[in-house]
Structure formats: C-alpha cells, structure tokens
Amino acid sequence: MxxxxxxxxxxxxxxxxxxxxxxxxxxxxxxxxxxxxxxxxxxxxxxxxxxxxxxxxxxxxxxxxxxxxxxxxxxxxxxxxxxxxxxxxxxxxxxxxxxxxxxxxxxxxxxxxxxxxxxxxxxxxxxxxxxxxxxxxxxxxxxxxxxxxxxxxxxxxxxxxxxxxxxxxxxxxxxxxxxxxxxxxxxxxxxxxxxxxxxxxxxxxxxxxxxxxxxxxxxxxxxxxxxxxxxxIGSPAMNFLPGRVLGRQEETLRVAVDGAGKELLAKVSANLSDGTSVRIGVRPEHLQPVTNGIPATVELEEDLGGVSYLHARLAGGQAIVVETRERRKSLDGQTIYLGASAEDVLVFAEDGRRLR
The missing domain is CATH 3.40.50.300 (P-loop containing nucleotide triphosphate hydrolases)
Structure with missing residues (x-):
C-alpha cells in the first residue's frame, strides 16, 4: 500500500x-x-x-x-x-x-x-x-x-x-x-x-x-x-430542485417538482412516506425535451460550438441549466418542456444524504 x-x-x-x-x-x-x-x-x-x-x-x-x-x-x-x-x-x-x-x-x-x-x-x-x-x-x-x-x-x-x-x-x-x-x-x-x-x-x-x-x-x-x-463534481453543476414524494410506481419513486405542476420518476428503493420533502438532482445533459414535461422559460443561451447551455427558470423560480448538442434557432425567452429518465434522476434527503 x-x-x-x-x-x-x-x-x-x-x-x-x-x-x-x-x-x-x-x-x-x-x-x-x-x-x-x-x-x-x-x-x-x-x-x-x-x-x-x-x-x-x-x-x-x-x-x-x-x-x-x-x-x-x-x-x-x-x-x-x-x-x-x-x-x-x-x-x-x-x-x-x-x-x-x-x-x-x-x-x-x-x-x-x-x-x-x-x-x-x-x-x-x-x-x-x-x-x-x-x-x-x-x-x-x-x-x-x-x-x-x-x-x-x-x-x-x-x-x-x-x-x-x-x-x-x-x-x-x-x-x-x-x-x-x-x-x-x-x-x-x-x-x-x-x-x-x-x-x-x-x-x-x-x-x-x-x-x-x-x-x-x-x-x-x-x-x-x-x-x-x-x-x-461536474461542470456545469448538477441541477437541484425542491420536491416531494408522491408515492411509488412499481420499481420507481414518483416525485413532484415544487411549483412545476409535474412529476418525475426516480429509481429509488428507499421507503419514503408520501409528502416527504426531498431534493431532486438531475445533471444538465440528462434533461431532455418532452411533450408533456416540466415547463421552463429560457433566459440565456450559451453557444460554445459543439455544445450549448440553456439557462432557464421554472414557474416556481428555480434556475436550471440544460445541455444540448442540437443546432437550432435561439430559444431565448421561449418555454421548453423537460423530462429525464428514471435512471438519471437522483433524490436527496433534506440533510443532503443520497436516497437510494
């Protein structure tokens, strides 16, 4: 050693x-x-x-x-x-x-x-x-x-x-x-x-x-x-959103994003009571546009050539960053709808501990 x-x-x-x-x-x-x-x-x-x-x-x-x-x-x-x-x-x-x-x-x-x-x-x-x-x-x-x-x-x-x-x-x-x-x-x-x-x-x-x-x-x-x-660890940093537990759906946990009116699924096996306050973590590259996702208004778009970072804000006021590699017209001021796969959604207790 x-x-x-x-x-x-x-x-x-x-x-x-x-x-x-x-x-x-x-x-x-x-x-x-x-x-x-x-x-x-x-x-x-x-x-x-x-x-x-x-x-x-x-x-x-x-x-x-x-x-x-x-x-x-x-x-x-x-x-x-x-x-x-x-x-x-x-x-x-x-x-x-x-x-x-x-x-x-x-x-x-x-x-x-x-x-x-x-x-x-x-x-x-x-x-x-x-x-x-x-x-x-x-x-x-x-x-x-x-x-x-x-x-x-x-x-x-x-x-x-x-x-x-x-x-x-x-x-x-x-x-x-x-x-x-x-x-x-x-x-x-x-x-x-x-x-x-x-x-x-x-x-x-x-x-x-x-x-x-x-x-x-x-x-x-x-x-x-x-x-x-x-x-x-990670740049840009992981997005953290306040949320609460809605219940279980088979092997996943249903969590609602505060102020967004939408929910995400997370691969979490921990037993958590409905209504438990949590922090939801999603990395910028794992947020994807979906038809019926969490609405966010784009405030600033950083184009770095091969990758772009969308700085957006949810209806509840939370700031998030979305990574995209698609070439497109400017989205400044537009509303986008976001989701993430259950494997990419992490859940943390209010004291910061990871819930698995």
Missing amino acids: GISLHNVRKSFGPVGVIHDVSMEIPTGDFAVFVGPSGCGKSTLLRMIAGLEDTTSGTIFIEGRDVTNVEPAQREVAMVFQSYALYPHLTVFENMAFSLRLKKTAKSHINEMVHGAARILHLEDHLQKRPSELSGGQRQRVAIGRAIVRQPKVFLFDEPLSNLDAELRVQMRLELAKLHKQIGATMIYVTHDQVEAMTLADRIFVLKGGVVQQAGKPLELYDNPDNQFVGGF
Missing part, C-alpha cells in the same frame, strides 16, 4: 481543521484531493509531507509509520503553487540543487538531471535562468527538481493555479503523461474539479475537513453519496 491514513486529525488550538480522516492510496495511484477553499485539502497534503504536525492518528508511507518522521526522511517530494526557483541559478543548477546538498557524485547528478529534462522536454533550456522561461517551463523545472530526488511519493499543491487557461490544459496533459512514464504515487491538490476528473485514478472530495466521498472520477460523477458531491 502506498499511503495510508488512519483516523488523522489536525487542530490549530481549539479549532479542528481535519476530522478523523482515514484513506488508502495504492502504490502508483494518482490521487486528487478536491474541494472548496478552506476544506483542509492543502493541510492534509502538508501533513503527509511532514510540514504540519499531526494532532492525532497515524500516517504510513509504503508500510512505514512516518507520523513523527522529519520531512526530509519521508521520501516525498513536494511541488508548490509558486515555482520557488532560485533566480540566479540555471535550470540545470536548480534541478541539481538537492542532489548537490547531499554531496551526490557529479556523474549521477548529470545522469538524473538530463534524464528528468528529457521527460519534461527541457533539454534545450538547461543553461537558461528562470527569467528566460515561460510559466509552464518554470513549473516543469519545479517538477524536474522533484523527479531527480527519486521520491516514493510526489505531492502537488495546486501547481497550475498561476498558469493561464491554455497552459493549464497543456500542463494537465503533461502531468498525466509523466505519471504514466514514471509510475510513482502522486497526490494532487486542487479546487478545480475539471483537473480532478481528468487527472485522477481516485478522487477524495473534502468539505470542512471531512472526506465526503472517495472513488474513481466517473463513480463520483454518476453515483454521488450526497448533494455536496453531486453539486461539486
């Missing part, structure tokens, strides 16, 4: 920020911690790195208890949001810095630096200084500095946040390729769920210092455990 956390807690004085977190990350996995600002994902990463003390619980790396081990002895390498490069040193010197501190043989330093440079396409930049590089190249140097240390675990703390949109996409692809090439265990922190979905073997969704759900990206997308995960 690559990394194991058992009942880990972290408090700053009386304020708890990580609450009883346990997780298993297999050797060679690319794990992503994702969640809103202040959810504790960076603190958790820094605890694994040894940069923050653990209030209670244990942390294991490759079967070794490192809870109270110094950062330099944990065999991890961390890449930060800021590149933290030495401006007066060349790319080669920046990447070789930690090896020189260890008094590593020059021949080995050359071998390691040139090997990392080939992986990161930096061979032609080794004699340049950071000021001569683009943002993406600087971040690759920071990653190269980590690679030459040959750590057991790579830790990335929002490394792409300082890059523009195009470079972020490019660097996402390069990180995915890097993981395939070297096969090391990697943990990546981000608030961007698109990065999480595209990079991760396994995603850990955090909120308030608690892991809300962990699993493969599409597992979380298709089968969220609660309303928070359903709303956080």
Whole structure:
C-alpha cells in the first residue's frame, strides 16, 4: 500500500481543521484531493509531507509509520503553487540543487538531471535562468527538481493555479503523461474539479475537513453519496430542485417538482412516506425535451460550438441549466418542456444524504 491514513486529525488550538480522516492510496495511484477553499485539502497534503504536525492518528508511507518522521526522511517530494526557483541559478543548477546538498557524485547528478529534462522536454533550456522561461517551463523545472530526488511519493499543491487557461490544459496533459512514464504515487491538490476528473485514478472530495466521498472520477460523477458531491463534481453543476414524494410506481419513486405542476420518476428503493420533502438532482445533459414535461422559460443561451447551455427558470423560480448538442434557432425567452429518465434522476434527503 502506498499511503495510508488512519483516523488523522489536525487542530490549530481549539479549532479542528481535519476530522478523523482515514484513506488508502495504492502504490502508483494518482490521487486528487478536491474541494472548496478552506476544506483542509492543502493541510492534509502538508501533513503527509511532514510540514504540519499531526494532532492525532497515524500516517504510513509504503508500510512505514512516518507520523513523527522529519520531512526530509519521508521520501516525498513536494511541488508548490509558486515555482520557488532560485533566480540566479540555471535550470540545470536548480534541478541539481538537492542532489548537490547531499554531496551526490557529479556523474549521477548529470545522469538524473538530463534524464528528468528529457521527460519534461527541457533539454534545450538547461543553461537558461528562470527569467528566460515561460510559466509552464518554470513549473516543469519545479517538477524536474522533484523527479531527480527519486521520491516514493510526489505531492502537488495546486501547481497550475498561476498558469493561464491554455497552459493549464497543456500542463494537465503533461502531468498525466509523466505519471504514466514514471509510475510513482502522486497526490494532487486542487479546487478545480475539471483537473480532478481528468487527472485522477481516485478522487477524495473534502468539505470542512471531512472526506465526503472517495472513488474513481466517473463513480463520483454518476453515483454521488450526497448533494455536496453531486453539486461539486461536474461542470456545469448538477441541477437541484425542491420536491416531494408522491408515492411509488412499481420499481420507481414518483416525485413532484415544487411549483412545476409535474412529476418525475426516480429509481429509488428507499421507503419514503408520501409528502416527504426531498431534493431532486438531475445533471444538465440528462434533461431532455418532452411533450408533456416540466415547463421552463429560457433566459440565456450559451453557444460554445459543439455544445450549448440553456439557462432557464421554472414557474416556481428555480434556475436550471440544460445541455444540448442540437443546432437550432435561439430559444431565448421561449418555454421548453423537460423530462429525464428514471435512471438519471437522483433524490436527496433534506440533510443532503443520497436516497437510494
């Protein structure tokens, strides 16, 4: 097992920020911690790195208890949001810095630096200084500095946040390729769920210092455990509509959308009393035009070429987003009628729990 956390807690004085977190990350996995600002994902990463003390619980790396081990002895390498490069040193010197501190043989330093440079396409930049590089190249140097240390675990703390949109996409692809090439265990922190979905073997969704759900990206997308995960994973976000239970129809639950005068069917086996208040979740791509569906007035249409997003409002005032790939005339101001298949309608309790 690559990394194991058992009942880990972290408090700053009386304020708890990580609450009883346990997780298993297999050797060679690319794990992503994702969640809103202040959810504790960076603190958790820094605890694994040894940069923050653990209030209670244990942390294991490759079967070794490192809870109270110094950062330099944990065999991890961390890449930060800021590149933290030495401006007066060349790319080669920046990447070789930690090896020189260890008094590593020059021949080995050359071998390691040139090997990392080939992986990161930096061979032609080794004699340049950071000021001569683009943002993406600087971040690759920071990653190269980590690679030459040959750590057991790579830790990335929002490394792409300082890059523009195009470079972020490019660097996402390069990180995915890097993981395939070297096969090391990697943990990546981000608030961007698109990065999480595209990079991760396994995603850990955090909120308030608690892991809300962990699993493969599409597992979380298709089968969220609660309303928070359903709303956080996916772009545009899942639509949530207030509703109430009308009863059962064979293997499905009948739920009415408040203020819409219409009902939907959901594949839910839980026994719920008629009239129970619920939240109905439907992703934008699962809402389809039907003859006798829920009426919604289109307020804005976003055409992005291959896909369009209709921002509409129900009679009860609830805003929804509908994804469509059909080419058509503008629907601004028009009323459309929407439905969804029972398999695509999720139902949540008022406290956010998924009802199955």
